[in-house]
Amino acid sequence: MSTHAEAPMVGLTHGGSEDTGLGHRGPESKSIVVPYGFWLFVLSDMIIFSALFASYATLVHATDGGPTTNELFDRTLVAIETGALLLSSFVCGLAMITAKRGNMVWTQIWLVLTGLLGVVFLSIELFEFGKMISEGAGPQRSAFLSSFFTLVGCHGAHVTAGLLWLGTMMAQIWAKGFQPHILRRLLCFSVFWHALDIIWVAIFTIVYLIGTLPA
Amino acid sequence: MIENDPETRNVAPGTPHDSMLSETVSYVIGLALAVILTAVSFWVASTSALWGPGVATGLVVLAIAQMGIHLVFFLHITSGPDNTNNVLALAFGVLIVFLVMIGTIWIMGHMNANMGPEPNMMNMQMQRG
Numbered sequence A: 001m002s003t004h005a006e007a008p009m010v011g012l013t014h015g016g017s018e019d020t021g022l023g024h025r026g027p028e029s030k031s032i033v034v035p036y037g038f039w040l041f042v043l044s045d046m047i048i049f050s051a052l053f054a055s056y057a058t059l060v061h062a063t064d065g066g067p068t069t070n071e072l073f074d075r076t077l078v079a080i081e082t083g084a085l086l087l088s089s090f091v092c093g094l095a096m097i098t099a100k101r102g103n104m105v106w107t108q109i110w111l112v113l114t115g116l117l118g119v120v121f122l123s124i125e126l127f128e129f130g131k132m133i134s135e136g137a138g139p140q141r142s143a144f145l146s147s148f149f150t151l152v153g154c155h156g157a158h159v160t161a162g163l164l165w166l167g168t169m170m171a172q173i174w175a176k177g178f179q180p181h182i183l184r185r186l187l188c189f190s191v192f193w194h195a196l197d198i199i200w201v202a203i204f205t206i207v208y209l210i211g212t213l214p215a
Numbered sequence B: 001m002i003e004n005d006p007e008t009r010n011v012a013p014g015t016p017h018d019s020m021l022s023e024t025v026s027y028v029i030g031l032a033l034a035v036i037l038t039a040v041s042f043w044v045a046s047t048s049a050l051w052g053p054g055v056a057t058g059l060v061v062l063a064i065a066q067m068g069i070h071l072v073f074f075l076h077i078t079s080g081p082d083n084t085n086n087v088l089a090l091a092f093g094v095l096i097v098f099l100v101m102i103g104t105i106w107i108m109g110h111m112n113a114n115m116g117p118e119p120n121m122m123n124m125q126m127q128r129g
Helices: A030-059 A075-100 A104-134 A143-176 A180-212 B020-046 B052-074 B081-114
Strands: none
Touching (some): A030 A180, A075 A104, A075 A180, A075 B020, A104 A143, A143 A180, A180 B020, A180 B052, B020 B052
């Protein structure tokens, strides 16, 4: 079936001669349009995070006499968190490879591992938050801590949402099989999950590593 | 499938390619590079062998490099013609991100520096240290 039919002479087109050979005319298939739209959402999500990073960088020294970054952060915990999230992202990629080939058992195994590593990450983060709040370093202590909890908490909320989405996808794959629309959703989830790891790279660098450099 | 359709010349972000082996290898390479860059970041932050004032800049460079690794090996953003849409969207996103971050840090840094050191205002402004 040809898509190279005569184009109408409207707008910016020039009749039948504008085919660059780089693509076909008309809308793309859903397998392109859906993840592309989701990619735009992920990029706009990163813009939201850039605003949170900007406010954090502005307020990081506004400690109001309270605890500073050097006193609060524990690099060992952050290293474990980073490893868990990176591995989770990697295993999620393996799940995509097996899902594309319709391998139910391995897809579910990889997705469970993805989720477990995500849970490890989230547990450590919640432990850290709980410890800080119990030491009187909660979000109401200073402008620095407000911006810290907003930035890192927003990432943690994304991970939580991602875990719920992951559970939903596992159930859908189990119940409905590897249908095209299910695979599209799974692809969107993997894009979301990889994007969260990209944002975490910025967080562990800017917040935790630069925050704990010797003054 | 997408690969076998000659009329479909775009790919969605995150779509793996070709054979199972090459896809797996791509993820393994990505993981290895990300682990190396993370380890270097943590080492750079804790060593005293490097010039102190340059460490923060070096860490930011390492982070940007690792984000690139994630984009290429995990999200499969390439320079190929099938990826033009994804790259253009990414470029616009990066532009806005840099405008927001650098613009804010630049302007707010200057505003803070220009605030007079009035004693009773001190609790409302930045406190160094």
